[in-house]
Amino acid sequence: MKFSKTLINWYSINKRDLPWRKTTNPYYIWLSEIILQQTQVKQGLPYYDAFTAKYPTVFDLANANESAVLKLWQGLGYYSRARNLHATAKHIAFDLGGKFPNTYKDLLKLKGVGDYTASAIASICFNEVTAVVDGNVYRVLSRYFGISTAINSTPGAKEFKQLAQKLIDTKQPAEFNQAIMEFGATQCKPKNPDCDTCPFNSSCIALSKNTISELPVKIKAAKAKKKHFNFLVFISEDEKTIIEQRQGKGIWQNLYQFPLIETEKATNFKSFKSLIKDHELLTNQDFELLLYNKEAVVHKLSHQHLYTHFWIIKVDKLPINGINIENVRDFPVPILIGDFIERFNF
DNA sequence: AATGCGGGGGA
DNA sequence: TCCCCAGCATT
Incomplete structure (x- = not known):
């Protein structure tokens, strides 16, 4: 037939x-x-x-x-x-x-x-x-x-x-x-x-x-590259936080995320604290730093493996207009961030 | 022609 | 771990 x-x-x-x-x-x-x-x-x-x-x-x-x-x-x-x-x-x-x-x-x-x-x-x-x-x-x-x-x-x-x-x-x-x-x-x-x-x-x-x-025959793809992502989860006295919309070309274009610092290697608490000391969103004020996850959260994409840490930063006041933390779920975010928001339960 | 782009699920 | 999924756009 x-x-x-x-x-x-x-x-x-x-x-x-x-x-x-x-x-x-x-x-x-x-x-x-x-x-x-x-x-x-x-x-x-x-x-x-x-x-x-x-x-x-x-x-x-x-x-x-x-x-x-x-x-x-x-x-x-x-x-x-x-x-x-x-x-x-x-x-x-x-x-x-x-x-x-x-x-x-x-x-x-x-x-x-x-x-x-x-x-x-x-x-x-x-x-x-x-x-x-x-x-x-x-x-x-x-x-x-x-x-x-x-x-x-x-x-x-x-x-x-x-x-x-x-x-x-x-x-x-x-x-x-x-x-x-x-x-x-x-x-x-x-x-x-x-x-x-x-x-x-x-x-x-x-x-x-x-x-x-x-069969079928397929040319193999390149191996994924490792990256180290550090997200800054600000929390102010008046219960606001900061999220930013991703711009430019790479992954998650136009989605939202906590302010991100990418590092060459995994960082420890002490070196990360000194790294962010002069960060523009801290404006020289005192802050309390907590590492949410001691073990990196590994998020695997086709071409990148993201080793991720979420850093909780408590401050008196935000230097810019943040959003109320109860509204954080309204924004489109990558699933990596969405899972954190669910687990962290602000 | 090669590379980047997500996240879930199967073996 | 590795591979695959009712692919497309960019370089």
């Missing part, structure tokens, strides 16, 4: 019941696709529910402040997705009159929408015959056809896109695209795929050659 027929038949029997499968409204499909970038369904699902509940239309999302959007996104990671989501909502609502682009080519112009997402929306919402290639598709095709081209290389991206485009069912592009991703997610899994019950187990090249565990 044809690859696409077998696949779509498998999908009709095995597909999960997911909320974004009950609609072809491009706003909801777009929202789900952005949330699901580099994110498992299980992790993204509650965020999809929260966003559709709070922002039922693209106009609701467009009219929100960026901080409110980031707050709802808090904990999901890759925060540029949230910033681009909000910017694109404004573009669609205010420049395009709320009308979603309806071709692969035009969708690709949107901020935060690349080849995968443009293909997903174009096929699911508008029946355009354009194949999606995500991590699932790479895995399924590399195994079934025994392809060892690195999936995270330029030749690999091109080869797999062409192959997927050749295989897609031109009469049912939406079904095909969702089927191949679902198949990769639940049957042809990264570890311990269920080959015994697989409808392709008589024709899968990797299974016949016993190379399932070697």
